[in-house]
Amino acid sequence: MAEALLQLSDVHAAYGEVEVLRGLDLEVGEGEVVVLLGANGAGKTTTLRAICGMVGTRGSVRLAGQELVGRPTEWVIRQGIAHVPQGRGVFGSLSVEENLRVGAWNRRDTAGIQADIERWYGVFPRLAERRTQLAGGMSGGEQQMLAVARGLMGRPRLLLLDEPSLGLAQIITRELFRQLEQINREESVSMLIVEQNAELALSFAGRGYVLESGSIVLGGTADEVRGNEDMRRAYLGY
Amino acid sequence: MSPNIDNPAYLLTLLTGGLTNGALYALVALAIVLVYKTTSHINLAQGEMATLGAFAVFELTRRGVPVWIAIGIAFLLSFALGAGLERGLIRPLERRGVFPVILATLALFLIINAGVAIIWGTQPVEAPEPIPGGIEDKVDVLTGPPPFFVTYVSLGVLAVLVALLLGLWLLLEKTKLGLGYRAVAANREAAQVMGIPVGRMYMFGWGIAAALGTLAAALVAETAGTLDFNSMGVILIFGLAAATLGGFDSVPGAAVGGLVLGLVMAFVPGLFTVVEGDLSVVIALVVVLVVLLVRPQGLFGTKTLERV
Numbered sequence: 310m311a312e313a314l315l316q317l318s319d320v321h322a323a324y325g326e327v328e329v330l331r332g333l334d335l336e337v338g339e340g341e342v343v344v345l346l347g348a349n350g351a352g353k354t355t356t357l358r359a360i361c362g363m364v365g366t367r368g369s370v371r372l373a374g375q376e377l378v379g380r381p382t383e384w385v386i387r388q389g390i391a392h393v394p395q396g397r398g399v400f401g402s403l404s405v406e407e408n409l410r411v412g413a414w415n416r417r418d419t420a421g422i423q424a425d426i427e428r429w430y431g432v433f434p435r436l437a438e439r440r441t442q443l444a445g446g447m448s449g450g451e452q453q454m455l456a457v458a459r460g461l462m463g464r465p466r467l468l469l470l471d472e473p474s475l476g477l478a479q480i481i482t483r484e485l486f487r488q489l490e491q492i493n494r495e496e497s498v499s500m501l502i503v504e505q506n507a508e509l510a511l512s513f514a515g516r517g518y519v520l521e522s523g524s525i526v527l528g529g530t531a532d533e534v535r536g537n538e539d540m541r542r543a544y545l546g547y
Numbered sequence: 548m549s550p551n552i553d554n555p556a557y558l559l560t561l562l563t564g565g566l567t568n569g570a571l572y573a574l575v576a577l578a579i580v581l582v583y584k585t586t587s588h589i590n591l592a593q594g595e596m597a598t599l600g601a602f603a604v605f606e607l608t609r610r611g612v613p614v615w616i617a618i619g620i621a622f623l624l625s626f627a628l629g630a631g632l633e634r635g636l637i638r639p640l641e642r643r644g645v646f647p648v649i650l651a652t653l654a655l656f657l658i659i660n661a662g663v664a665i666i667w668g669t670q671p672v673e674a675p676e677p678i679p680g681g682i683e684d685k686v687d688v689l690t691g692p693p694p695f696f697v698t699y700v701s702l703g704v705l706a707v708l709v710a711l712l713l714g715l716w717l718l719l720e721k722t723k724l725g726l727g728y729r730a731v732a733a734n735r736e737a738a739q740v741m742g743i744p745v746g747r748m749y750m751f752g753w754g755i756a757a758a759l760g761t762l763a764a765a766l767v768a769e770t771a772g773t774l775d776f777n778s779m780g781v782i783l784i785f786g787l788a789a790a791t792l793g794g795f796d797s798v799p800g801a802a803v804g805g806l807v808l809g810l811v812m813a814f815v816p817g818l819f820t821v822v823e824g825d826l827s828v829v830i831a832l833v834v835v836l837v838v839l840l841v842r843p844q845g846l847f848g849t850k851t852l853e854r855v
């Protein structure tokens with residue numbers, strides 16, 4: 310069997326002495342959308358940080374067969390990963406357009422960068438209206454769109470999204486997921502999405518995992534995850 | 548009140564003197580701010596590193612190197628020293644917390660101060676003159692009596708400040724390096740996940756700060772006429788005050804803060820005779836405290852705009 314695009318095997322991660330991930334296995338196939346569910350504090354954010362080399366990690370994280378553990382973050386990002394951090398993390402004192410340019414940090418194709426900026430302005434017209442404004446002054450929804458567009462400016466093979474719907478109105482969340490679906494379909498960008506809104510995420514993802522206390526307790530197709538009794542009680546509330 | 552209060556030449560002399568000193572404080576404040584913006588550290592050795600740079604200029608000119616070439620060489624060496632210290636000393640300590648870093652910069656202060664005294668002695672040496680500083684090197688404005696003139700040194704110091712501000716603006720606002728630096732300053736973690744080599748931006752900030760400091764110290768020495776191992780001691784305090792006044796993370800704030808401080812310290816003792824000149828440090832600190840009471844973030848500091 311061919312190896313998946315992203316393959317985590319027996320991953321352990323710790324902040325200082327406190328081990329947060331305890332032997333986690335997970336994979337994302339080429340072009341696939343995978344959702345990672347779990348209660349607060351389960352270790353979802355830490356999983357994404359472990360992939361990007363932002364927390365002390367043991368075990369194996371491979372992207373297209375290449376080992377990422379032990380590499381500095383900037384190197385991992387250069388391999389084609391974009392990370393949209395939890396709480397958005399836009400550069401508040403930079404303009405909207407400068408935020409997008411930072412997203413293209415590893416690219417050299419000036420014309421292509423400009424074309425992509427215009428492209429995301431087309432997808433998120435609110436950003437176009439505010440291109441010269443400081444990102445810190447925008448609403449939560451606008452900042453989230455900027456964070457996603459900024460991540461995609463790097464033309465990643467794999468997009469990591471940490472709770473993209475956090476703090477967004479329902480209608481904006483739906484629009485955001487519609488955009489993500491289109492990006493996945495048209496550019497075959499693979500995605501690993503951490504999401505509280507399990508129902509919405511599972512309607513879009515091909516497969517899902519449930520994380521509990523630092524290891525995977527359930528994994529399968531979106532339907533399997535949705536159909537699981539314990540899962541329904543814990544995360545879907547019916 | 549001073550008896551000279553209605554004398555235009557006297558007032559203009561206070562003005563140029565205040566602006567000249569203020570420009571020097573501004574240069575030191577810029578150095579402090581450029582380090583602080585990305586790393587959130589205050590380098591207490593900033594002034595001593597600058598003194599070392601000025602002595603490098605002195606040593607080179609003594610060996611026959613033309614003074615501006617000597618400044619250029621010292622500028623580059625200082626950049627390397629600043630960047631190297633960040634990488635080799637500050638970053639390994641940073642993991643242990645802020646306090647070890649403060650102690651390290653304090654230790655650097657003492658070591659460099661003592662090192663300069665050991666190598667070049669404790670007696671003042673004649674300062675190199677990058678700007679012609681003779682009696683006749685001035686522009687006469689009012690023939691008087693009393694006359695008013697502006698020295699080339701004053702003009703030169705202000706020109707250097709303007710040129711550096713312009714250069715910094717171009718570097719920070721118009722280059723990719725500057726974009727990366729500002730991104731790290733705005734949000735270190737987000738910058739890291741964009742693939743920006745964050746550590747190199749720290750080194751860049753420390754390096755450019757050290758280079759600016761050397762230029763400042765060379766000019767401080769020229770305005771004072773002499774250079775010694777304690778030349779930058781009090782200037783560092785004024786630089787810190789100017790940076791605080793401007794709002795610790797603002798480049799234009801550092802420049803304005805320095806100039807305002809220079810002017811206040813020229814005019815207050817100059818107009819009110821009760822205030823003795825050697826109270827200038829007190830005046831500086833009072834101004835800073837008053838501004839901070841009204842605007843805790845300083846004149847130009849960023850109020851956090853992020854909404855949650």
Ligand SMILES: Nc1ncnc2c1ncn2[C@@H]1O[C@H](COP(=O)(O)OP(=O)(O)O)[C@@H](O)[C@H]1O
Nearest residue numbers: 324327329347348349350351352353354355356
């Ligand atoms: N920087 C940190 N230092 C120490 N502990 C942390 C840090 N970040 C998270 N943790 C701890 O790690 C655990 C998992 O956190 P996280 O990965 O953020 O969970 P989730 O994203 O699933 O809510 C939590 O118990 C949290 O308290």
Ligand SMILES: [Mg+2]
Nearest residue numbers: 353354355395
């Ligand atoms: Mg989280």
